[in-house]
Amino acid sequence: MKVIYGLSENKAVSFLSEIIALERGMPLEVAKQVRTAAALHDIGKLKIPDSILNKPGALDKSEFEVIKTHTVLGAGMLSSIQGEMGEIARAVCLYHHEWHDGSKSYWGHRASNLPSYIQIVSISDVFTALMSKRSYKEAWPPSKALAFIQEQSGTQFEPELVAVLLSLINRDSRIPAIFTEGVTKIDRS
Numbered sequence: 001m002k003v004i005y006g007l008s009e010n011k012a013v014s015f016l017s018e019i020i021a022l023e024r025g026m027p028l029e030v031a032k033q034v035r036t037a038a039a040l041h042d043i044g045k046l047k048i049p050d051s052i053l054n055k056p057g058a059l060d061k062s063e064f065e066v067i068k069t070h071t072v073l074g075a076g077m078l079s080s081i082q083g084e085m086g087e088i089a090r091a092v093c094l095y096h097h098e099w100h101d102g103s104k105s106y107w108g109h110r111a112s113n114l115p116s117y118i119q120i121v122s123i124s125d126v127f128t129a130l131m132s133k134r135s136y137k138e139a140w141p142p143s144k145a146l147a148f149i150q151e152q153s154g155t156q157f158e159p160e161l162v163a164v165l166l167s168l169i170n171r172d173s174r175i176p177a178i179f180t181e182g183v184t185k186i187d188r189s
């Protein structure tokens with residue numbers, strides 16, 4: 001089986017997406033769909049060559065153009081999922097790299113004009129990536145990752161969403177532990 005770098009982070013992205021969705025007042029049924037969609041957000045990377053996916057250094061322009069396609073490829077791979085679940089999963093695949101203000105979006109959209117669950121997955125994805133080890137960086141501590149997310153408020157992320165993430169983590173210090181201890185150790189009662 002092909003191993004995707006970072007795939008094991010999917011549980012953390014999913015978990016965080018679900019609790020943020022609930023925090024934002026989404027019904028449980030929708031939050032569960034967002035959780036599932038979050039788990040599938042990078043599935044298109046299965047079709048990206050390992051040489052690009054795992055490149056230690058910065059990507060050149062043509063390699064970046066290839067990486068961008070994991071969004072479209074992922075949505076295509078999920079084309080048979082029916083109903084609202086399919087719509088959410090495909091939208092998350094397609095648009096999880098769009099920025100709130102559109103300034104550095106993969107596809108030029110303003111995420112502020114897209115369904116709110118997309119940015120929920122985006123912020124969960126970025127926060128998780130920052131706190132995870134990469135071929136080019138060490139895992140960041142929660143405080144450093146949160147400071148970065150705050151710097152991106154209003155540009156990459158909706159300010160209210162940044163505030164929700166901050167308040168969640170201030171309220172429940174166990175949340176960053178999902179990145180080091182595994183989702184199953186979180187007591188959600």
Ligand SMILES: [Fe+2]
Binds near residue numbers: 042097
């Ligand atoms: Fe992605």
